[in-house]
Amino acid sequence: MGVNTLSYYEYQLQLKELLEYGVRRAPEKEIIYRDQVKHTYEDLYERVQRYANALEDIGVERGDTVAVLDWDSHRYLENYFAVPSMGCTLHMVNVRYSEKNLIYTMKHAEDDYVLVFDEFLPMMEEYADELDSVKEYILLSDDEPPETELTSLEYEDLLSSAFPNYAFPDLDEDTRATLFYTTGTTGKPKGVTFTHRKLVLHTLGILTMNTYFKPERRISTDDVYMPLTPMFHVHAWGIPFLATLIGMKQVYPGKYEGEMLMKLIREENVTLTHMVPTILRRIVDGISKQNILKRFLIRLLKPFSDLRVIIGGSRLPKGLAKEASEKLGIDVWGGYGLSETCPVLTISQQKEKMWDWSKDDTIEYDVKTGLPLPFVDLEIVNQEGNKLEHNGEEKGEIVVRSPWLTEEYYKNPEKSEELWRDDWLHTRDVAVIDEEGYVQIIDRLGDLIKSGGEWIGSTDLENIISTHEAVKEVGVIGVPDEKWGERPMAFIVPQEGAEVTEEDIKEYMKEFVEKGEIAKYAIPDEVKFLDELPQTSVGKIDKKVLESEYT
Amino acid sequence: MGVNTLSYYEYQLQLKELLEYGVRRAPEKEIIYRDQVKHTYEDLYERVQRYANALEDIGVERGDTVAVLDWDSHRYLENYFAVPSMGCTLHMVNVRYSEKNLIYTMKHAEDDYVLVFDEFLPMMEEYADELDSVKEYILLSDDEPPETELTSLEYEDLLSSAFPNYAFPDLDEDTRATLFYTTGTTGKPKGVTFTHRKLVLHTLGILTMNTYFKPERRISTDDVYMPLTPMFHVHAWGIPFLATLIGMKQVYPGKYEGEMLMKLIREENVTLTHMVPTILRRIVDGISKQNILKRFLIRLLKPFSDLRVIIGGSRLPKGLAKEASEKLGIDVWGGYGLSETCPVLTISQQKEKMWDWSKDDTIEYDVKTGLPLPFVDLEIVNQEGNKLEHNGEEKGEIVVRSPWLTEEYYKNPEKSEELWRDDWLHTRDVAVIDEEGYVQIIDRLGDLIKSGGEWIGSTDLENIISTHEAVKEVGVIGVPDEKWGERPMAFIVPQEGAEVTEEDIKEYMKEFVEKGEIAKYAIPDEVKFLDELPQTSVGKIDKKVLESEYT
Incomplete structure (x- = not known):
């Protein structure tokens, strides 16, 4: 017998493994949607399998693109896993785009199937005849789904009539999993894609850096997670994948409404979230608008003192970080990345020697751009592409290499070549790096x-x-x-x-x-x-x- | 311009990234060797680079095999990173083998260069003329190196005269990194190899499972690590790679001597180690042999109460676990894997609901074979290869798939085909799996x-x-x-x-x-x-x- 008959199995990094591990380890943990839905991980897994069967029943084939127009929901999480694990591409449509841009992205993506939340149904009805590639629409609804001539397919109907077991195929880890669009300072939205491998390694990279966090900030299975950056935007920073892998209770708030957010944070004991600074601003303001008794109670009882917030999208202003901490007892720090980078590249971190420093001293580091994750090679370069010193003085464009960067802008070779030059992804962010390795962004290239x-x-x-x-x-x-x-x-x-x-x-x-x-x-x-x-x-x-x- | 000129960089998982990240994040952390050597991570990195230059200077080329005969040391750690990162294979020679087996493995591996600790010099001198493939020997020594006709090259000499900077090449992640030999119940030692990708993913898999540990057991950057399974044996379970990536202080004890081990554990505040049950037995006994005053003090002060011990190699006997806990305050639990599996497949774990159970109740789970790591697909099968139920009753052979399993026995197609059958690696361990997912090994196949x-x-x-x-x-x-x-x-x-x-x-x-x-x-x-x-x-x-x- 020769070695040629060896049946060695080349294991591929796939999103289905994250889901299946979470389900095996934490079958009873909950997935919550507003005050309407409470599923366990076991339910989630059954629904994902039913949904995959339903998609197959209506004709979805490997390689198809399935688009979703929804706010943050348990349904979205189901799509995160089911669609890529079938070998299809999940297109997360930015429902905050202007109609023009939104329809542009759906045409550009050549969506084959579209899931549409009832709020966006009128828009889809209006544009359906322009969207030539679409074979079927599936309606999403929190209540009784509205009547429409667009489709007779409804998500919950499809799930309840589908078979509850589905064997997801073994895919090559370089299979495309997700697609979404990002707008720069000029021009049309650009498509960004990620493969299974990239999404899995991004998850593992964050979990590895986690071991460097100071103890009270470390992420673990006993956290309760609620994203406050939309699920259509860089898959909510990829954290739903991480949360599922490590079996966290998860809370999805739908459309962001102040009262509902506060209620969910309090009643479900949310311990971990992430948002852009403007949302934190709104939360701090929302509290400040309460009457004096409530404000007094909040100062006294610190109902948010278990809440850790990671800020991204824009720089965390020091004043806001102070207010959130002093008024609400929220522990807040920053992170940095781009749509093109999955997104996380750096996280603001206190080094071990700082763990017992005073809040006044550590806040300087909490608001920094932060330290790169493992497997993120991050440098600053001048206009000639030469690497600059890490001395806190020299300013240059951040360029990166990492296993979780998008390969190119989807069907856009020209922009792709601006992104990838000399084997480095060019971020257009200008920064300094100090002797300790802390990155601090000064500005966007062109915005200086x-x-x-x-x-x-x-x-x-x-x-x-x-x-x-x-x-x-x-x-x-x-x-x-x-x-x-x-x-x-x-x-x-x-x-x-x-x-x-x-x-x-x-x-x-x-x-x-x-x-x-x-x-x-x-x-x-x-x-x-x-x-x-x-x-x-x-x-x-x-x-x-x-x-x-x-x- | 077409997309063909795109300079997208396909990032490869490589061991050098683990070292470089640890050095960047924790440059001042220490690597300790007995009571003789104290280096920082910065020193480590410089020494690794000097060593790579030294190897290149004496003629080492990509694809060569470099063998090490040494006890656990800072030198071994340097070899863990330098040799694979140059694109060479590190052969970790089992110095506890009989001379016959040891020389057999060196011939089978066709070692090109050999590092030999002075204790093993007489043996090498004796067999040198049989080892045709060897081009050079390099002498390792704790003190003044002995005179020998075998070689004039000495490790510390080479390092001190070499250039301190070395640019490690970008390797394909499927490049072979390590080779060592394992003996089964019969036959000659079999070679087991691992690639960069496998070693990196094994590290990330353990760190991911870490987020499921109960809080006081979680591994993090502030741990102090000392291996007590030899570095020649499955690269000390791969934990030195993990420890370096997350910037832990590391302690290497050389040859295992009771007094030195105790001294290092106490004086360097070791918090994390791993060993086979017989070593733990020796530690517990060593303490029991102390005089009554010392034993009283140990019971009172619990100098080992910060020490967490992971047991592998054989089942952790419940009696021993109890003794270690009650007499010394050591927190001990089990893990499972094979040389062929990098090695970790499962870790004994208390699920979240057990975190507040009594010690008497949780010890039942601490001594189990445990729960599989993420990315370890583990099943039990009957003789026909059919999967058995996870009901705590049905007994079958453990078969696995994972990204960190050896591809084959080195140059041994026949044994490789016994190992890999039907796309699963066959462990020859017989186990049950209960409804909660806990694996419990009953016996070795053939040993039942x-x-x-x-x-x-x-x-x-x-x-x-x-x-x-x-x-x-x-x-x-x-x-x-x-x-x-x-x-x-x-x-x-x-x-x-x-x-x-x-x-x-x-x-x-x-x-x-x-x-x-x-x-x-x-x-x-x-x-x-x-x-x-x-x-x-x-x-x-x-x-x-x-x-x-x-x-």
Whole structure:
């Protein structure tokens, strides 16, 4: 007998393994959707199998693209696992896009099947005849599904009539699993895809870094998880995959509504979530608007003191981190990544030697961009592509290599070549790295303010202004200036009832000039006050709108 | 421009990433060797680079095999990373083998370069002319290296004269990294190899399961690690790779000597180790031999109460687990795997619902074979290869699939085909799996005792006998019997000064018959008392010797 008959099995990294392990280890743990649905992991697994059978019954084949238009739900989680594990691509449609962009992405993805939550049914009805590739629509609904001529298929109906066992195929780990779109500063949405391998390794990378967290921050099976970045956006940072693998109780809030979020956090004892700064801002404000007795009780009882929040999408302003901690007892720190990077590249972390430092000292590190994950090779480079020193001084574009980066923009070779150059993924974020390895983003490439030949980082200014007690939110942009080329301009939303003037802010910033944290010329010439700041579809401050409408 | 020019970088899982991450995150953490050497991770990294340059200088090329004959040391750790990261294979020679077997493995491996600790120098000098493949020897020594005609190369000399920077190549993750030999019940040692990918994923698999551990057992960067299974044996279970990745302080004890081990555990505050049961037995005994004052102090101060011990290689006897816990305050639990499986397949674990159970209740789970790691598909099958139920009743051979299993026995297609059949790796271990997913090994296939047509598991009997207060160690084998085919026979080493008779043991076992834990016919016909049990080269009870010399 020769070695050729050897039946060695080349094990592939697949998403189904994450689900099946979670189900085996924590069959009784719960998946919760608003105050409407409570499933166990065993239920989840049965529903995933029923759903796969249902899809197969209506004609879904390996390689097809299945699109979902829904808010954060147990149904979405079921799609996270069922669709890729069948060998199909899950297209997570950004339902906050303008209709034009949304339909553009569905056409570009050539979606074969579409799951549509009833809120978005009228839009789908309107555009259905443009969406040539779509073979079937499936209706999603929290209550009685509405009548429609679009389809007679309804998700819960399909599941209840489908066979409860499904043997998911063994796939090559390089099989495409997910697709979603991201908008840059210009141009049309760009498609980003991830394979099974990338999604699995991203999960394992985060769990490995977890062993470096200080003890009270470490993630484990006894956490209760609720995402507060949408599931259509970079698969909620990939954390639902992680939560399922390690058997966490999971809570999905649907569309984000303040009262429901608070209720779920309290009643389900949520211990772990992640969000963009503007959502944390809203939570802190929501509490501040409570009557005095409630606010007193919150200060006394700290009902959120078990809650850990990881902030991403934009820099965590120090002022906001302080408020969340002092007013609500929430433990908050930052992370960084892009849609193109799955997303997590770095997490803000206190090193072991800092674990017993005071909050005032450690907060400086909690608001940093952070330290790279294992298997993330992260460098800063100058315009010629040369690596720069990690000395806290040299500023360069962040470039990365890692097992979980998107290979290309979907069907967009031109943009793909801008993304991948010299074997490194180019993030367009400009940062310094200090001797300790901490990354700190200064700005987006192209968004840096160049004043009199010197670079000013808008996020640096935002961070400083955010610590002023009268400031609720702040955005800084560069505006053209005849003499200096560009000058910084700040937009501020004041705290409720606070009195603050342009002069107050400038005086306050002078303190930081004296401390040597910023240069004198970094103080904005103009400070404007607004009732709110414009936001992008994923909750970041929309600087394009600030530029075009408020200057 | 077409997509063909895309410079997307396909990131490969490589051991160098584990080292480089540990060094970046924990540059000041220490690597300790006995009471002789204290390096930082930064030193480690520099030494690894110097060593790689030194190897290259003497002619080592990609694809070469570099063999090491040493006890557990900082040098071994340096070899773990340097040799595979150069694209070479690290052959870890079992220095406890008989000379005949040892030389056989070196010939079979076709070692190109050999590092030899001075203790083994005379043997190498004797056999050098038989080892045709060897191009150079490098001498390892703790003190002044002895004179020898074998070589003029000495490890520390080479390092100090080599260049301190080395750029490790980017390797395909399927490049072979390690090779070592394992002896089964019969035949010659068989070579087992692992690739970079397998070693990295094994590390990540353990760290993922770690999030399911109860809080006080979780592994993290602030642990202090010392292996007590030899580094030549399945790379000390792969834990030095894990320890380095997550930046733990590491302690290497050289040759195992009771006094030195105790000193290191105490003075370096070791918190995490792993060993076979016989080593734990020796530690517990070593303490029991202390004078009464010392024993009193140990009971009072529990100097080992920070120590967690994972037991593998053989089943953790419940009696030993109790003794270690009660006498020394050591937290001990089990794990399971084979040389062929990298090795870890399962770890004994208390599920979340058990975390607040009493020690008496949880110890039942601590001594089980355990729960499979993520990415370990583990089944029990009957002789026809059909999967059996997980009901705690059906007994079958454990078969596995996982990303970290050896592909084949090195240059041994015949044995490889016995190992891999029907796309599953066959372990030859017979087990039950209960409804909760706990695996419990009953015996080795072929070692099961078949008495009157019924199977008796020798490890079941050992576990029960081990709980008798007068029993220090126990081994059970099957001996031929005219009437019943086979009958169990027990060999017991009594506790120091304990009086115990064959009849006492049989009476004691009857209690377990009454409780329904074993059948009446499982009580051995004969119980023999020995001063010590024979051991294999890796510290397991050598049942072949019991059979051949004591029956």
